[in-house]
Amino acid sequence: MGTAPTPAPAQSGGLQPNIAGLLCYSPVGLICSIIWLVAEPFKNDKFIRFHSFQSLFLCGACFVLAIGLTILGVILSMIAGPLVLIMFPIDMVVWLGILVLCVFMMVKAYGNQTPKLPIIGEMAAKQAGM
Numbered sequence: 001m002g003t004a005p006t007p008a009p010a011q012s013g014g015l016q017p018n019i020a021g022l023l024c025y026s027p028v029g030l031i032c033s034i035i036w037l038v039a040e041p042f043k044n045d046k047f048i049r050f051h052s053f054q055s056l057f058l059c060g061a062c063f064v065l066a067i068g069l070t071i072l073g074v075i076l077s078m079i080a081g082p083l084v085l086i087m088f089p090i091d092m093v094v095w096l097g098i099l100v101l102c103v104f105m106m107v108k109a110y111g112n113q114t115p116k117l118p119i120i121g122e123m124a125a126k127q128a129g130m
Contacts, residue, residue, distance in 0.1 A: 020048045021109030024055035025102045033059075046128050051109050054117060054124035058105075061120060062098055069094065 020042060023032040033052040036042040043049065069091055077084040101117075108115050116125060 015042075017045055017047050018110050018112050020045075021051035021112075022106045024048075024051040025058075025105040025109065029055050029102075030059050046130055047112070047114065049128035050114050050124055050130055051105075053127040054105075054120060057120035057124055058101075058117065065094065 020032070020036055023029065024036065026032065033055045036048050036052045069087065073084055073087040076087060105115070105117075114125075114130070116122060
């Protein structure tokens with residue numbers, strides 16, 4: 001009785017590069033991006049590295065934006081209490097825009113495309129070696 005030959009391991013750990021790129025912009029994107037940058041089969045793929053870096057830079061930009069909007073809300077509440085109510089619709093529009101951007105980037109990554117976001121796209125391309 002012969003044993004069946006075992007298949008060779010997949011280059012990307014069984015995960016297609018477009019799915020790995022898509023996961024960078026998902027709700028668990030911060031964790032996935034860091035893992036893809038340090039895990040052996042993924043860290044050498046320029047496509048995955050680009051999307052990982054761009055996703056990390058996008059998370060950083062969103063963090064800075066959140067701090068800025070919070071500071072603006074505090075300043076408006078100090079000027080006049082009810083004036084802070086202006087921040088609610090502004091926050092909703094900004095965060096809805098970020099959600100739409102993330103979904104757009106997920107679709108593009110799934111399609112094996114590497115669109116560069118303004119400013120952070122060039123930084124990500126440099127870091128990924130593209």
